[in-house]
Amino acid sequence: MKAIMVVGTTSHAGKSFLTAALCRILARRGWRVTPFKGQNMALNAYVTSTGGEIGHAQAVQAWAAGVTPRVEMNPILLKPQGNMTSQIIIKGKAVGTVQATEYYEKYFELGWEVVQESLYRLSLEFDMVVCEGAGSPAEINLKHRDLTNMRVAKHLNAPTILIVDIERGGAFAHVVGTLELLDPQERSLVKGIVINKFRGQKELLDSGITWLEEKTKVPVLGVIPWSHQMFPAEDSLDLLERNRRRSSQDINISVVKLPRIANFTDFDPLEAESSVSVNYVDIQDSLGHPDAVIVPGTKTTIPDLLAMERSGMAEQIRNYAAAGGTVLGICGGYQILGQRIIDPEGFEGESGEFTALNLLPVTTILSPNKIARQRQVISEFPQAGLPVDGYEIHQGRTRINRRLREENDDYQPIFDDPALGLVDKSQAIWGCYIHGLFDNGAWRRSWLNHLRKQRGMSSLATGISNYRDQREATLNILADIVEKNLDLTTILSNHY
Template structure:
């Protein structure tokens, strides 16, 4: 395979964005291209058709390349769960938990072997690989055990782009400092620089670009303007850049920003709805006047439950639900809304049984076995008979106590629950809101409570909106990125 590598001067410089755009541009040229990130640390995950778990960012890049996501594209996924520990996922399957100090002792060698084998298998089917680094490639205290940046670039002899975020300031120092800290053979692979998130007039930057090119001998191949449109976020730090709609929206929906929030990409379809103002609230904040509250997934349900209780948010949610407010819990969020959560083995801390928020008649037991699979089903609310699809990622077994007021949300009883007034909802399905017709039906139920006219439900699922979104981002960036000059450094097959 020809290999392109995207590294950044800092975290959140725009590596995932540039990698996705490169995948899209190469695919438009009719090339067989795959994304790759050897090791990712993220709580936003996707489940492949084979039931493997991978970073959501690499799934998005696969869709940008016009192919289906598979775990070979992200062979190592680390999911932080607090107390300096992470769950380790190799080739889509959880293999254990480890502390940071022990990870490289126990997993470095098998991790590097897994990365190399994944690249070999991808190379049998693709002509190009677009690799994404992690953080900075110049962390001198970590370089000797770095599985994701220049070790990979050197292994592939990849044509490498260095991306820097000018919006945070100090862009020239970041670029020069990064290059200075690379080994000569690593620096030789850097064939271009991209300055990202530029808000000003390009003419005012030219003198700096000229100096930078003369100082480093590396061309600046792109100055990417600040874009309001965004890719799905890699981790919760990206939520700092998310702002509520400035214009007036019909509905306001709050998502509780749990400390270990996971898979908040579930709510991108809601954020894309022009009539919805979606915003994230910390547990210590006040709910205020909202039309619905969503409790998202979490990597560690019990610690987040305890924080909801100590912060006062649990009491707010209970009062809001008792008053007829609409609350939706997804995965761990549904578990939080139940009557109790039992962790006999202490998988999330101290063994014990903990009282939930008591809004849904269900009990969850945390288990060592992790369930990851894609699912299809039939919803029974808001309107019966609507086909849906999504995916499960959870380490809990839930027992539902259906009665005259609570019934299964889906024909498949173990996937969720809803009350008769359709104000209290719980579902194990990630990606639920990507089902366009179901999403609009759910929003129309909220609109009916406000005496607002219904939205049309004859719309495509979010996957088509996502592809259009990727095309829009690619079209916005392509004129500012000299792809042909970058590809001159690659030997075409």
């Protein structure tokens, strides 16, 4: 199997974006292409059709390649959960929670075996793999146990692209320093440099590019201009950028930025709505008076609930709800909106029973046995009969603390499966377990129209396609940008 490797000088340099764009470019040229990231550390996850967890970015890259996401594309996923610990997902399944030093002592050899096995399995079906690195390939204290960067490139003898984010400043130093810290074999694999997120006139950069090529003897493949086009981020660094580009719209939605926020890619479809502004609010900040508040998923529900209580955000949300505001909780956020969360085994730290926000009549009991599966359901609210598909990822089992009557009850199921969520009679308090909920265009517009009606606004059209179609268009735009601005001849010359 032929391969291309994408590494970055830093985190957030654009590796995930470039990997996805290359997958789309190669797929459009007729290649059977697959993405790959040996080990990912992220709280944005996706559930495959077989019930395995992978990084959400690898799912998007698979869609860019025109193939179905599968666990071999991201065989190791680490989900940080505080106190220097992470949950370990191997081949899609949670196998334990360990500290960093323990992880490398116990899992490094197994991890490398899993990486090689996954690449072999992919080689049986695909003729090209585009591999994404993690962080920087030049962390000298970590290189001997790095499962993601140049170890993979050397294993595949993959021509490697080094991408740098020039918007951060220090781009030339980042490139030169990274190359200097690679060993000779690793450096020989680096066939091109990409400068990402450039603002301004490219002519002003030309002298710097000439110097860089002379200094490193590595060609600069091109300069990618800064773009508003959104690509799902892997970490919460991106939320700062999202808040900077927000503006007031017809509907303003605040997402609570929990300390261990997870799956905030759930809200990409809302950000893509031209009439909606999404603002991520730190728990120490004022909630203000938005049209809706969303409590998102979290890797550790109880610690984030306690942090909300200490900061005053929990009380702000209770007061906002009491004043008639609309609150939606997804996954861990749904658990937080309930009455109690019980951790009998101390799965998230200290065992015990914890009082939640008491906005929905549910109790959650945390368990080591994780639920991870795709779901297809039919909506009951805000409009009956809408098909909704998404996926569940949660440790807790949530029970309703009362029997729901057929009609005129204070609470009703949102979907035809009551276990997946509740809404109150006034449709002000919502809680559900489905990630990817807003990907469903008709349901998303129906929910937004409920908010618009409260403000006396006209309704948006509900016959809109799912966000997946818009994502397809975005992936094509991103691929067009890369194809226009990069000369990929050097990288692809050995593959034709």
